[in-house]
Amino acid sequence: MTAPTTPTREGLEIRLEELKRSFGGVTALDGLSLTLAPGELVALLGPSGCGKTTALRIVAGLDEPDSGRVVVGDDDVTDVPASKRDMGMVFQAYSLFPHMTAQQNVEFGLKLRGRDSRGRRTRASEVLELVGLSAHKDKYAAQMSGGQQQRVALARALAIEPSVLLLDEPLSALDAKVRAQLRDEIRRVQLEVGTTTLFVTHDQEEALAIADRVGVMNQGRLEQLDAPEVLYSRPASAFVASFVGLMNRVPCQVSGGRADVLGRTVATLPGSVDAGSGAALVRPEQMSVSEAAGGADGTVVHLSFLGSYSRITVARPDGTELLVQVPASTVPGLRVGSPVSVSLLAGELLVSPDLA
Known part of the structure; x- marks a missing residue:
């Protein structure tokens, strides 16, 4: 693995302020407040239904809070449409266009943003090299492994140089060995690029291995947010102690x-x-x-x-x-x-x- 280099850009601070969200009579978020420092990778960890994915969707603009704010840098983006938020997303499903090559998939977001063809090719080549896929740039999704496809999805998200990177269970569809390899790859790339990143997972090993800080959620609330080693050795509640490890x-x-x-x-x-x-x-x-x-x-x-x-x-x-x-x-x-x-x-x- 290549050693991390100086980030290519400075990340932005992200603030989630008193977010509340209910679906019918079920509370998904109950006053969630969370600040991500510029360039930091924070993982939200917790059981199904704890609110972690709802939080990420609200940051992305794919859902709206009942109350509270999302602030990126100095801008309140709570009411900004998802297409205007300058965020890159990687989901569990790779969602690659099957009729496009890896290079074309990565270029797609740049094309939508009006980048000229030469600029698209150059940028796509840069990020494919960053994720170790230069040799596979002309392959279609069906010709690549699951791990390679997810690397393409990561490259596509990074190609637009987003201010925020959002990762929603991106590794859970992969087998254990590939998951561990790609987990380390995501961390290497994130450190190199310097993008502020919110990573949602139910896998505690994944969260502890990849994040600067880990937030454990339970019933819509943040039980503890700390560095992985602190979270593990000095749990703040019985729930955190029992859920992690x-x-x-x-x-x-x-x-x-x-x-x-x-x-x-x-x-x-x-x-x-x-x-x-x-x-x-x-x-x-x-x-x-x-x-x-x-x-x-x-x-x-x-x-x-x-x-x-x-x-x-x-x-x-x-x-x-x-x-x-x-x-x-x-x-x-x-x-x-x-x-x-x-x-x-x-x-x-x-x-x-x-x-x-």
Whole structure:
């Protein structure tokens, strides 16, 4: 992969201000406010029906908010038609014209904007090279793989040099290997071009890998917006903790901003219960296991070898189970039925007020 270069243009700030949108009696957006810095890539992540696609469609001008504003740079574009918003979009469906070559598909938007034929050819060649498809410029959609077609769709969106790039689940129709490759390619291109980008996905790995910041949405609201590593390690709510990554809910007692969890006392993160019983939210990699010489904390009931790491399910005497993820090299002697000790590695945890 080519290293990112200096952006070819400066991106614009995007502000979503108190957006509300309902469909019948269903609230899709409930006062969503979000600011994207110039040149930033923000991913909106969440379950189906959380409002992320509605937000993107409102930014694109394909839907209208019941209230609130969309501001791009210094311009309020809330009432501006989609065709006048200077935005590039890439959807899940490639939507290429089957009777056009890759080059012609990329030139199409430029033709609509009145660019002369020589300028269209030059610009299309530039963006096809940017996405690594110069050698395929004369191919039709049916002659290209899914990943290549999506690269053409990306090149077509970038060819018009939009002030904003909108990506709506662009990788979900691809197989896992191609999805990972194209995900990295989109990020490389976005960094090189410098376009402010809103990326909508339901795939948490995709969001964490590609974005400067990730926003987790739930029932039309933004639960948390943070850098990927902060979102993962310091979730602001039980919903975020459970939705992003794997999570154990371990019964514990809280007092004075500290929780007793798996034989250790650790600090609680903001948003935790103040006192009494709760459920500590513990990532699988925040624990370790070892064969128990004496009193065991539980018994191995399932063990999965996943290459560089292993996932171990430990059944505890109280009937609960723990999912632990450790380097594969640390568990050579463990097998189903092995009595084990479980140690907590985390120094601070979010404690939810319920065990459900």
